[in-house]
Amino acid sequence: MRREFWINTVLIGGLLGVVVLAWLLDEPFIITLSTKVVIFALAGVGLNLALGHGGLVSFGHAAFFGLGGYAMGILASHAQSFEPLQLGPLVIEGSKSMPVIWLAALAVSALAALLIGSLSLRTSGVYFIMITLAFAQMIYYFAISWPAYGGEDGLLIYVRNGFPGLNTLDPIQFFLLCAAVLGVCLFLVDRLVKSRFGMALEAARQNPQRVTSLGIDPYKVRLVAFVLSAAITGLAGAIYADLNRFVSPAMLSWQVSGEIMVFVILGGVARFAGPLAGAALFIVLEHFLGGLTDFWQFWLGLLLLLVILFARGGIIGFLAGERRHG
Amino acid sequence: MVETVLSLQGLSKNFGALAANNEVNLDLKQGEIHALIGPNGAGKSTLIKQIAGEITPDAGAVYFAGQNLNAVRSVKRVRAGLGRTFQVSSLITEFTVEQNLMLAVMGAQQRTFRFFKRFTQDATLRQQAQHHLEQLGLQGRSDVRVSQLSHGERRQLEMAMALALKPKALLLDEPMAGIGPGGTKEMTDLLARLKAQVPILLVEHDMAAVFALADRISVLVYGRIILTGTAEEIRNSPQVQQAYLGEEAP
Numbered sequence: 001m002r003r004e005f006w007i008n009t010v011l012i013g014g015l016l017g018v019v020v021l022a023w024l025l026d027e028p029f030i031i032t033l034s035t036k037v038v039i040f041a042l043a044g045v046g047l048n049l050a051l052g053h054g055g056l057v058s059f060g061h062a063a064f065f066g067l068g069g070y071a072m073g074i075l076a077s078h079a080q081s082f083e084p085l086q087l088g089p090l091v092i093e094g095s096k097s098m099p100v101i102w103l104a105a106l107a108v109s110a111l112a113a114l115l116i117g118s119l120s121l122r123t124s125g126v127y128f129i130m131i132t133l134a135f136a137q138m139i140y141y142f143a144i145s146w147p148a149y150g151g152e153d154g155l156l157i158y159v160r161n162g163f164p165g166l167n168t169l170d171p172i173q174f175f176l177l178c179a180a181v182l183g184v185c186l187f188l189v190d191r192l193v194k195s196r197f198g199m200a201l202e203a204a205r206q207n208p209q210r211v212t213s214l215g216i217d218p219y220k221v222r223l224v225a226f227v228l229s230a231a232i233t234g235l236a237g238a239i240y241a242d243l244n245r246f247v248s249p250a251m252l253s254w255q256v257s258g259e260i261m262v263f264v265i266l267g268g269v270a271r272f273a274g275p276l277a278g279a280a281l282f283i284v285l286e287h288f289l290g291g292l293t294d295f296w297q298f299w300l301g302l303l304l305l306l307v308i309l310f311a312r313g314g315i316i317g318f319l320a321g322e323r324r325h326g
Numbered sequence: 327m328v329e330t331v332l333s334l335q336g337l338s339k340n341f342g343a344l345a346a347n348n349e350v351n352l353d354l355k356q357g358e359i360h361a362l363i364g365p366n367g368a369g370k371s372t373l374i375k376q377i378a379g380e381i382t383p384d385a386g387a388v389y390f391a392g393q394n395l396n397a398v399r400s401v402k403r404v405r406a407g408l409g410r411t412f413q414v415s416s417l418i419t420e421f422t423v424e425q426n427l428m429l430a431v432m433g434a435q436q437r438t439f440r441f442f443k444r445f446t447q448d449a450t451l452r453q454q455a456q457h458h459l460e461q462l463g464l465q466g467r468s469d470v471r472v473s474q475l476s477h478g479e480r481r482q483l484e485m486a487m488a489l490a491l492k493p494k495a496l497l498l499d500e501p502m503a504g505i506g507p508g509g510t511k512e513m514t515d516l517l518a519r520l521k522a523q524v525p526i527l528l529v530e531h532d533m534a535a536v537f538a539l540a541d542r543i544s545v546l547v548y549g550r551i552i553l554t555g556t557a558e559e560i561r562n563s564p565q566v567q568q569a570y571l572g573e574e575a576p
Contacts, residue, residue: 191441195444196437198441213400215404
């Protein structure tokens with residue numbers, strides 16, 4: 001456990017070090033790349049709660065990532081066109097403020113997860129994987145065919161949304177904001193995992209029959225975990241859309257679900273900093289290997305294969321030299 | 327008149343053409359141990375599963391504290407006070423002994439949805455877990471992972487977890503299986519002490535233990551209860567001898 005703590009420290013310190021160096025050398029591209037790592041890691045932290053700690057292999061987390069993205073896109077587009085959003089009798093003003101947008105993203109993705117989860121969690125194993133995928137695909141095709149918000153072309157936002165007291169257009173400030181959000185979420189998830197609820201979730205993963213026989217409903221425990229997990233991934237989606245100032249159905253595609261899963265598995269399932277390690281490695285490979293060869297995903301696949309075959313605890317588990325669960 | 331806690335009325339369950347349980351009537355009264363015996367395949371496990379709510383009966387009903395449980399899910403039956411142990415130990419194997427008990431205490435308190443406070447710093451949870459640990463003589467084993475426990479210790483832990491729920495009735499599915507003569511002696515003593523607190527429906531193959539403990543015994547053969555009576559009545563029944571005891575007892 002101590003060793004894992006040091007690995008995490010080195011990992012987080014390393015990322016911050018790279019960013020500081022990039023800032024001193026005036027390399028905004030590296031800072032933006034690091035911001036991407038942080039946002040992907042946040043999406044992974046969300047999935048890790050369901051997949052790692054709850055054993056719920058959701059292959060549909062792109063739905064929440066994309067819904068978060070659209071929450072940002074829709075609110076910001078109404079703000080930049082000065083047309084309020086009409087939802088029947090309800091009139092919602094658009095917003096260019098990140099805190100407002102984030103709350104909307106959290107709420108929308110949590111609500112979607114409540115609906116999707118309450119149906120999907122009646123199944124398990126392969127069926128759960130397929131049904132979460134199916135729901136995500138439904139939302140994906142809905143986004144493509146719905147012309148109001150750009151359909152297949154997506155939505156472009158002219159200026160990045162604001163955060164009180166910060167200039168979010170400055171890469172280093174935006175990075176620090178994202179890193180702070182990741183830090184808060186990592187802390188909260190870590191506490192959650194070690195709380196009564198976390199204990200019940202872990203127990204439900206190992207032996208649902210036993211949990212039931214103690215008067216605790218595994219379905220309810222899993223549903224709450226799934227909703228929280230989706231909310232975090234949804235928040236990551238809103239921030240990712242803000243990074244690109246663009247949201248499109250691509251954020252909802254099954255490939256994105258797969259990528260978020262890759263961050264978690266590559267980094268280490270149910271590890272504190274697993275998603276960060278996974279996302280960092282993914283971006284490094286995509287960027288540097290992608291610069292060398294168009295077939296970088298072949299090497300990513302090979303690496304994933306090696307991790308699954310020989311290092312079930314992912315990179316973190318491999319370095320920490322201990323298995324948590326398999 | 328002694329209060330009836332659990333009552334099965336005309337409980338039937340078929341698997342295809344096989345009548346696993348055929349109009350089973352059985353009751354459990356306050357302060358007693360009611361043993362259910364029968365040869366393998368007689369339908370004892372099916373009966374237990376119907377009482378616990380894992381299987382729904384085709385006909386008949388389970389009454390617990392006067393309430394019909396047929397439409398009540400397993401988890402709610404536990405909350406209503408129906409505790410159980412499993413034929414094959416069912417524990418959270420990657421947890422320590424203490425953590426398993428803490429989970430049971432959590433179930434008893436019905437306070438699962440606490441998201442921030444560390445459970446390791448939860449004093450009430452730990453104190454109560456320790457209390458139940460000591461009751462079953464597992465003190466000193468509290469930080470051992472369940473996967474490293476002996477079979478007998480797992481049995482003890484299962485009992486401790488069932489008791490931590492403060493049940494109003496206990497279903498014990500072969501608690502003596504595989505725990506050795508010493509363990510059987512201890513378990514027999516424990517059950518004898520327990521029955522004053524909580525009535526027990528005991529499914530058991532160890533006849534010596536059954537005859538020593540049970541106030542009443544029901545014999546299940548081919549899904550039917552052929553006789554319910556005291557140990558003496560069961561021992562002297564030619565019907566039971568032929569159907570069951572004849573095969574195993576000398």
